[in-house]
Structure formats: C-alpha cells, structure tokens
Amino acid sequence: MTWLIALFGGYLLGSVPFGLVIARALGLGDLRQIGSGNIGATNVLRTGNKGAALATLILDSGKGAAAVLIAQALWGVEAAALAGVGAFLGHLYPVWLGFRGGKGVATYLGILLAIGFWAGLLSCATWLVVALLGRISSLSALVASVLAPLWLRLTGQGPVVVSAAVLMAALIWWKHRGNIARIRSGTEPRIKLGR
Numbered sequence: 702m703t704w705l706i707a708l709f710g711g712y713l714l715g716s717v718p719f720g721l722v723i724a725r726a727l728g729l730g731d732l733r734q735i736g737s738g739n740i741g742a743t744n745v746l747r748t749g750n751k752g753a754a755l756a757t758l759i760l761d762s763g764k765g766a767a768a769v770l771i772a773q774a775l776w777g778v779e780a781a782a783l784a785g786v787g788a789f790l791g792h793l794y795p796v797w798l799g800f801r802g803g804k805g806v807a808t809y810l811g812i813l814l815a816i817g818f819w820a821g822l823l824s825c826a827t828w829l830v831v832a833l834l835g836r837i838s839s840l841s842a843l844v845a846s847v848l849a850p851l852w853l854r855l856t857g858q859g860p861v862v863v864s865a866a867v868l869m870a871a872l873i874w875w876k877h878r879g880n881i882a883r884i885r886s887g888t889e890p891r892i893k894l895g896r
Contacts, residue, residue, distance in 0.1 A: 715791025762811030
C-alpha cells in the first residue's frame, strides 16, 4: 500500500506542468502551440525568455527530486524509487493535459540527483561531454539517460533503484523517437555556442 501511495503521490506531483504555468504567467503564450509543442524547458527557451526556461528546468527537476525525498523520508529508498517513477510518468503523461506532457529529461535528472547524488552528477557530466563533442542536446540527453542506471549501480544503488532508472531511460528514448530520426538523418538542430 505504501508503494502505491508513493507511486500515485509522485505522479500527482510530477504532473504539475510548470513550463505551461510559467509561460502563461509571463504572457509567453501556450507552449503547446509554440515550437515542438512540448511543455519542458527546451521549448520554453524557444519563446526567447531564458529566465523562464531556467525556472522551468529547476522546477521540473525539483518536482522529481521532491517526490523522491519525501517518499524516502517516509518509507525508504525503494518507495522513493517508485515515487520517482510516478513523478516521471506524471511529467510525461499529466492528467491535467490529456496525458500529453514533456519528454522527462529534467525530471529524470532531479530524480537521479535525489536518489543517488553522485550518479546524478556523473549523468550531468555525461551530458556535458557528449554535448561538447556532438553539439546535439537530444543526443546528450539520450546517452546520459542510458548510462544513468550504470552510474547508479556503480555508486552502490540496489536493483529496485536501477530498474526504475532503466524504465525511465527507456521512456526517454521512446519520447525522443522523433529526435532520434532527425539525428540519424543529420537534421537535428545543434547547440549554438556564443551569442
């Protein structure tokens, strides 16, 4: 029962569409009608408001971390992993938006940092290295997500936590299938350095 509460509570927390709320509050329009139509920080950045994008990134990461930390304090690390999965699913499939949400990268990062801080830092480092080498944000996220379960295992996390990370990484790849097709065709936008 506690695991179900952790999963459902995490889902409700994760389903708060911070990007959409911030964009509307600042008069930036409906994110679902802008750029990719995604509700995450990358699409908020397409409005030209870097502050709003940063706030979205922090809040989307924060809701994943909060779900994990609350469940861990109440019921332990295995419940925390399930709460993290719930928050992640809430971001991807929020009930308030007809189950059409974001791609989950920021929320996944928050979950990783909360449940295994060093594994989260290694995932950030992975993203940065791939971004510097390949200059493609989505590719960096895909590589970082698929290596995160390995980082969790190497830093001492158990099978429930690692399995939860594998599930979330698989869903990130599923949600990025359009990006993957563009990477393969050479049409995925590259990270622009400087102004």
